[in-house]
Amino acid sequence: MAVSNIRYGAGVTKEVGMDLQNMGAKNVCLMTDKNLSRLPPVQIVMDSLSKNGISFQVYDDVRVEPTDGSFMDAIEFAKKGAFDAYVAVGGGSTMDTCKAANLYASSPHSEFLDYVNAPIGKGKPVTVPLKPLIAVPTTSGTGSETTGVAIFDYEHLKVKTGIASRAIKPTLGLVDPLHTLHxxxxxxxxxxxxxxxxxxxxxxxxxxxxxxxxxxxxxxxxxxxxxxxxxxxxxxxxxxxxxxxxxxxxxxxxxxxxxxxxxxxxxxxxxxxxxxxxxxxxxxxxxxxxxxxxxxxxxxxxxxxxxxxxxxxxxxxxxxxxxxxxxxxxxxxxxxxxxxxxxxxxxxxxxxxxxxxxxxxxxxxxxxxxxxxxxxxxxxxxxxxxxxxxxxxxxxxxxxxxxxxxxxxxxxxxxxxxx
Amino acid sequence: MAVSNIRYGAGVTKEVGMDLQNMGAKNVCLMTDKNLSRLPPVQIVMDSLSKNGISFQVYDDVRVEPTDGSFMDAIEFAKKGAFDAYVAVGGGSTMDTCKAANLYASSPHSEFLDYVNAPIGKGKPVTVPLKPLIAVPTTSGTGSETTGVAIFDYEHLKVKTGIASRAIKPTLGLVDPLHTLHxxxxxxxxxxxxxxxxxxxxxxxxxxxxxxxxxxxxxxxxxxxxxxxxxxxxxxxxxxxxxxxxxxxxxxxxxxxxxxxxxxxxxxxxxxxxxxxxxxxxxxxxxxxxxxxxxxxxxxxxxxxxxxxxxxxxxxxxxxxxxxxxxxxxxxxxxxxxxxxxxxxxxxxxxxxxxxxxxxxxxxxxxxxxxxxxxxxxxxxxxxxxxxxxxxxxxxxxxxxxxxxxxxxxxxxxxxxxx
Structure with a gap:
């Protein structure tokens, strides 16, 4: 019975910069999607990062209902950025994309299918250490901020599959009800x-x-x-x-x-x-x-x-x-x-x-x-x-x-x- | 709302050697008290460690209702042993003693009162990384296998106090109901x-x-x-x-x-x-x-x-x-x-x-x-x-x-x- 760290409360998102600073992060990847990137939840996160002097790059190309292709695009971004922490702001699609990006950027010599669930992938256990990932859900459904699962469409076979490992579970979920109003x-x-x-x-x-x-x-x-x-x-x-x-x-x-x-x-x-x-x-x-x-x-x-x-x-x-x-x-x-x-x-x-x-x-x-x-x-x-x-x-x-x-x-x- | 990893089931204690091997441990400190040291829960742990080829030293001088003196004795043992993981088998006294031993052996230049709760101690936040600690409760009360708290009698003032930090929470609790029969x-x-x-x-x-x-x-x-x-x-x-x-x-x-x-x-x-x-x-x-x-x-x-x-x-x-x-x-x-x-x-x-x-x-x-x-x-x-x-x-x-x-x-x- 593994577990999940969450912090719940109106406004907890504002604390993300302090949390990252406490984790020693200096170069953060902020993942979101195009719709959210102009909305308050992402703004609040960016303000908090800036206020705490943390450098960050924004990746807002997350696809709603992601695919292996969209995962790989995010992974490339993560590899290039050499980030020391991640923040995902969005629904399950964004949090799952960010989990995959963190995993493969931390394991740069792995093939994409190595960690994908069998029988489609090889289902290899994750043994590499990942970077901290803070998940900020803006929908109320996936629970992805608490799980070690990342789901995507495998386009070649036209089926959904995923990656499942306790290792990709977010370090912290900031469950902020103010985001649900959007x-x-x-x-x-x-x-x-x-x-x-x-x-x-x-x-x-x-x-x-x-x-x-x-x-x-x-x-x-x-x-x-x-x-x-x-x-x-x-x-x-x-x-x-x-x-x-x-x-x-x-x-x-x-x-x-x-x-x-x-x-x-x-x-x-x-x-x-x-x-x-x-x-x-x-x-x-x-x-x-x-x-x-x-x-x-x-x-x-x-x-x-x-x-x-x-x-x-x-x-x-x-x-x-x-x-x-x-x-x-x-x-x-x-x-x-x-x-x-x-x-x-x-x-x-x-x-x-x-x-x-x-x-x-x-x-x-x-x-x-x-x-x-x-x-x-x-x-x-x-x-x-x-x-x-x-x-x-x-x-x-x-x-x-x-x-x-x-x-x-x-x-x-x-x-x-x-x- | 922080969290705790536990595994529950009759016989899960037998898995402790595999868990420690999975964590890469090679030199383990097994803490318990004199009464338990001859009883099945400790025997099962020792057998599992041996079977998995893990070297260990036993410390069985845990005091029931520990004191600063008994904590310090365990800390000395931990410092000398330079262990890379800990297993605590017993009630709250044993688990708490083991948490303290892990903490101070991981922070060898700290004074004992540094991490003790204020106003008795200085209540300093823990920033050093600790070694993995697996807790095997043999009583059904303390819940210490799930908490970041270690309580002791501060003899000089004749009061109980403790150390409270998420950092000292056990990595894993093995909640094995078979031990309750003793x-x-x-x-x-x-x-x-x-x-x-x-x-x-x-x-x-x-x-x-x-x-x-x-x-x-x-x-x-x-x-x-x-x-x-x-x-x-x-x-x-x-x-x-x-x-x-x-x-x-x-x-x-x-x-x-x-x-x-x-x-x-x-x-x-x-x-x-x-x-x-x-x-x-x-x-x-x-x-x-x-x-x-x-x-x-x-x-x-x-x-x-x-x-x-x-x-x-x-x-x-x-x-x-x-x-x-x-x-x-x-x-x-x-x-x-x-x-x-x-x-x-x-x-x-x-x-x-x-x-x-x-x-x-x-x-x-x-x-x-x-x-x-x-x-x-x-x-x-x-x-x-x-x-x-x-x-x-x-x-x-x-x-x-x-x-x-x-x-x-x-x-x-x-x-x-x-x-």
Whole structure:
């Protein structure tokens, strides 16, 4: 059960220059994306760096939903800059890009695929020391400020994969709720769905002592180790916050209380899934966003088709939890109740449908598109979606129930329409 | 909100040799006490070190309830050994001694008082790098495997004080419930009371955003920063486990489930109070154990009078929470309910007495001695007990309500008899 350092509070971002000075940093790489680079969160960081006399260079070419190509561009920048510390200001895309840049700049003779998860990459353990990285999340979903995971689209295969190692976990996350006030409502909703699924998936993942293989040397154990007594606590608390505050946070951009709570929930769920892992919603989400055709999410200012990560994750959740509930049905019922279902008269064998109904109602209330069909997919796409899920075994094998290709096919089919 | 790395599970101690090998350690210091040195937890560690080809020296002169003298003896051993890693196997006394040995051996030109908490010491921030330290707790109370605190008796002044810095937090805690089966029942009870008070005090401590002073540079902020949304979660979970399992764990040495849960609760409460801090029960406990006359706790195999730490902490708890409940009465009622009180008809202004009654009932059921009088103290000792509490401002100032010397006097007087 590894851990994460976060500091939470309105205004903590202003302290980043002091933190870097305390770490002895003199030449810092500030990573962000083009949209954020003109907004207050980045300004505050730059002011704090200047005020503390710290030299820095800005890299603002982070791609929303990064690719191996965009990772490599950032890595080149990092290698040239010979930085002694990093600050990432943005959502998961920015934090993940910065983790990769720090890793490969610290290990300059590695091939890109060396550290990428098997079977796509070689999944080599990280043994080089990295530079300090401070993550400042500006969305409330990824929890990337607390995890050792960096996700990207591997364009050659059209699948999402990533790098997973405790070594790339940020040194410190500055969780500053003031940044959430800049988020468009759709971004709040979709990033909140990511929190929802981090919590549900990590809580229903296979228990840590039932996972196999179980390498005898601790260093060979995966970052994602199955549900455990510590991750359970984070998952349940994050889910309670999502149930209570997500709708308010989406509907009213000025609801600082609701947006603050969601910002904390994102970190809570991150600490939970960062230890326990996620499973089918995430495993199946990667081809859903990777194979996007023309769908462009509202309120996302990007120049390419995009299914936002949280949306691609949540869209299969009713089907997934109907499928997994036969294992650990009590946990499925417990989460349904947290989401507002009345489970007093529910039978244990109905745990799956009860949770699925609670999820459908929750998504309907938040105007989520009606299933994969509304995101541009048809039945003809199911074989490709299944094929794109198969390489995600790092997460799919953490599902409490094993899946055949037919099972995955049926899950995508059941997710074509939600309501 | 800083964090702690722990690995939990029956048998995880066997992995310590691999962990040290993974850290590159070649010359390890194994610290323990004379009682434990012949028992399985130490044997398992030695076997694992040998099996992994790691050289080590054993220091088994740790004193139960350590002093500045016993710390310095361990520090000398550490300096001479030039170790590249440490393993502490034991209770809080052993883990704390090992933290101090690692610190001063890594900072050989420091005076002993340099890092000791002000006002007794200079409270200097730690800037030197320390060696890895793996902590293997064999009691279920201190949570020291998760904290950056090392407590000792400063003999010259006859008060307890300590060293508090995130830098001395163990690199890894191996929380192995198998070790709890070796604990005498009285040790289970007293260490459980420490968990109880860690949880109650950290949950009722002054909130982190109301603490003063609030240094602008994060490095100057104390390890104990007041209650906060993360420590609250740990405190409540630890308290729930204490309420459900402590009596079972005390009464039946073979109840592995109950003893395992208490071992985990100890770490949970440690993560909580390690961030939030403790307050009056702990602040007042230090003179209670430091000024001990002839009391010798049953089932503790020591050659000197001893009020075990957990007992010295819990004995004032009914008086303390009666005093503090006017601040945050809801939290006091909530914890009373977790301990079994019926709060349906309780009035908010009765929160203090309601919690105090729940505590008295809990302690009576566990055969706790009837107050300070039963530990050998009389009214005549109150001025010395108050005098010994005053230097504990590092913790007492975290109480939700400020205390005058008269208040402290009244709290000791009210703790003379419990039932």
């Amino acid at each position: 988020m468009p409502c759709q971004v709040v909703a979709n990033s909140g769905f990511d929190v929802l699924c981090h919590a549900l998936e990590s809580y229903t993942a296979i228990p840590y002592n039932m996972r196999s293989p179980c390498p005898s040397n601790p260093i060979q154990r995966p970052a994602y180790q199955g549900s455990n007594p510590i991750s359970d606590i984070w998952a349940v608390h994050a889910l309670q916050i999502v149930a209570k505050y997500l709708k308010r946070a989406v509907r009213n951009p000025d609801d600082l209380e609701a947006r603050s709570k969601m910002h904390l929930a994102s970190a809570f769920a991150g600490i939970g899934f960062g230890n326990a892992g996620v499973h089918l919603c995430h495993g199946m989400s990667y081809p859903i966003s990777g194979l996007v055709k023309t769908y462009k999410a509202k309120e996302y200012n990007v120049d390419h088709p995009l299914v936002p990560h949280g949306l691609s994750v949540v869209v299969t959740s009713p089907a997934v939890f109907t499928f997994t509930a036969q294992m650990f049905p009590e946990r499925h019922l417990e989460t349904a109740e947290i989401l507002g279902a009345n489970i007093r008269t529910a039978r244990i064998q109905d745990a799956g449908p009860v949770l699925a109904d609670a999820l459908r109602k929750f998504l309907f209330d938040l105007n989520v598109d009606d299933g994969l069909a509304a995101l541009g997919y048809s039945k003809d796409d199911i074989p490709s979606l299944v094929k794109g899920t198969l390489p995600q075994e790092r997460v799919t094998k953490l599902a409490p129930r094993a899946q055949s290709e037919e099972d995955l096919s049926a899950l995508f089919e059941a997710s074509m329409k939600l309501y | 604990m005498p029942c009285q040790v289970v009870a007293n260490s459980g009371f420490d968990v109880l008070c860690h949880a109650l005090e950290s949950y009722t401590a002054i909130p982190y955003n109301m603490r003063s002073p609030c240094p602008s540079n994060p490095i100057q902020r104390p390890a104990y920063q007041g209650s906060n949304p993360i420590s609250d979660i740990w405190a409540v979970h630890a308290l729930q486990i204490v309420a459900k399992y402590l009596k079972r764990a005390v009464r039946n040495p073979d109840d592995l489930e109950a003893r395992s849960k208490m071992h985990l609760a100890s770490a949970f409460a440690g993560i909580g109070f390690g961030n939030a801090g403790v307050h009056l029960c702990h602040g007042m406990s230090y003179p209670i154990s430091g000024l001990v006359k002839t009391y010798k706790a049953k089932e503790y195999n020591v050659d000197h009078p001893l009020v075990p730490h957990g007992l010295s902490v819990v004995v004032t708890s009914p008086a303390v929470f009666t005093f503090t409940a006017q601040m945050f009465p809801e939290r006091h009622l909530e914890t009373a309910e977790i301990l079994g009180a019926n709060i349906r008809t309780a009035r908010i202004q009765d929160a203090g007495p309601v919690l105090a009654d729940a505590l008295r009932k809990f302690l009576f059921d566990l055969n706790v001695d009837d107050g300070l009088a039963a530990l050998g103290y009389s009214k005549d000792d109150i001025p010395s007990l108050v005098k010994g509490t005053l230097p504990q401002e590092r913790v007492t100032k975290l109480a939700p309500r400020a205390q005058s010397e008269e208040d402290l006097s009244a709290l000791f007087e009210a703790s003379m008899k419990l039932y």
